[in-house]
Amino acid sequence: MALAVAGRIRQKGKRPLLPLGSHAGVRAIIFDYGGTLDTGGTHWGKQLWHAYQRQQVPVSEELFREAYVHAERTLGKNPIIKPDFTFRKTLETKVEIELKYIEERIDGFNASLWLRPVVDDLYALTLSHTRRSRQVLTKLAQKMPMVLVSNFYGNVATVLREMQLDTLFTSVIESAVVGVRKPDPRIFSLGVEALGIKPSETVVIGDSYDKDIEPAKAAGCRTVWYIGEGWNDGLPDATHADAVITSLTELE
Incomplete structure (x- = not known):
């Protein structure tokens, strides 16, 4: 493309x-x-979405996009990320906000099950x-x-x-x-x-x-x-x- x-x-x-x-x-x-x-x-939104797909996170792209925007706005408005946060820690923080947003909107969705797989996937790709x-x-x-x-x-x-x-x-x-x-x-x-x-x-x-x-x-x-x-x-x-x-x- x-x-x-x-x-x-x-x-x-x-x-x-x-x-x-x-x-x-x-x-x-x-x-x-x-x-x-x-x-x-x-774009980082697409990078995240593809990791969700690779890890088979059960969420639609539409809801993921809502979660991504929510996380970006949350991090932009609040001093959640500290100066000593590594990229991995930053990524964990962002993905956790996204997954909790999804958890609140899908019955039976467990955010904690998907955090490590998605972050590990993305971090390895980012290093490469x-x-x-x-x-x-x-x-x-x-x-x-x-x-x-x-x-x-x-x-x-x-x-x-x-x-x-x-x-x-x-x-x-x-x-x-x-x-x-x-x-x-x-x-x-x-x-x-x-x-x-x-x-x-x-x-x-x-x-x-x-x-x-x-x-x-x-x-x-x-x-x-x-x-x-x-x-x-x-x-x-x-x-x-x-x-x-x-x-x-x-x-x-």
């Missing part, structure tokens, strides 16, 4: 801004985290995706400075250490810390300021068109849209994407 979407966009005139290390004028990179470095471009991302990032970090800009819960520094990514970024801009969230373009401007260069000399790479590509372009940056499996069907017109990729290896 992602390959087909990328092909359609490229046919409309989107030419790769790649490889980054050889493109004139690009002096630094800003990366998104969730859905970009840890899932292979797949992140390992591949780390290989690409290590090469890119030798060419130019990189900054991370992420909507996260205040524990992204802990997660980066856990995933062995903490030494690859010169700065980390986290929404819970700076008080600005995507899709506000100001969060990308903070990333550019940390780099000390012009927005036009910076390329932003992310999986979300609405939360990464559009606001980054509004901040004056160049953009690379990492297309994977999205949360919803349909395709934006991609006007603000300077390039599209379906694998981070295309950046090398």
Whole structure:
């Protein structure tokens, strides 16, 4: 699906801004985290749903989507995730909220039976995706400075250490810390300021068109849209994407 979407966009005139290390004028990179470095471009909602399917959790996709949105809103409004939470602990917290939401709506559903299988499945997959991302990032970090800009819960520094990514970024801009969230373009401007260069000399790479590509372009940056499996069907017109990729290896 992602390959087909990328092909359609490229046919409309989107030419790769790649490889980054050889493109004139690009002096630094800003990366998104969730859905970009840890899932292979797949939206986290879909990543979770596929784990539920693999573990044969008895729930409809419609109810799962409700549970996912409920968990995201709960974590966004309440300081449940602590700065020392690892990614695994964060994942356990999120999935537990989802499963309890489902338990309240399905007679006989036992949330505790499914927590460990779903979390084990997802954590192993996340480690695999992140390992591949780390290989690409290590090469890119030798060419130019990189900054991370992420909507996260205040524990992204802990997660980066856990995933062995903490030494690859010169700065980390986290929404819970700076008080600005995507899709506000100001969060990308903070990333550019940390780099000390012009927005036009910076390329932003992310999986979300609405939360990464559009606001980054509004901040004056160049953009690379990492297309994977999205949360919803349909395709934006991609006007603000300077390039599209379906694998981070295309950046090398």
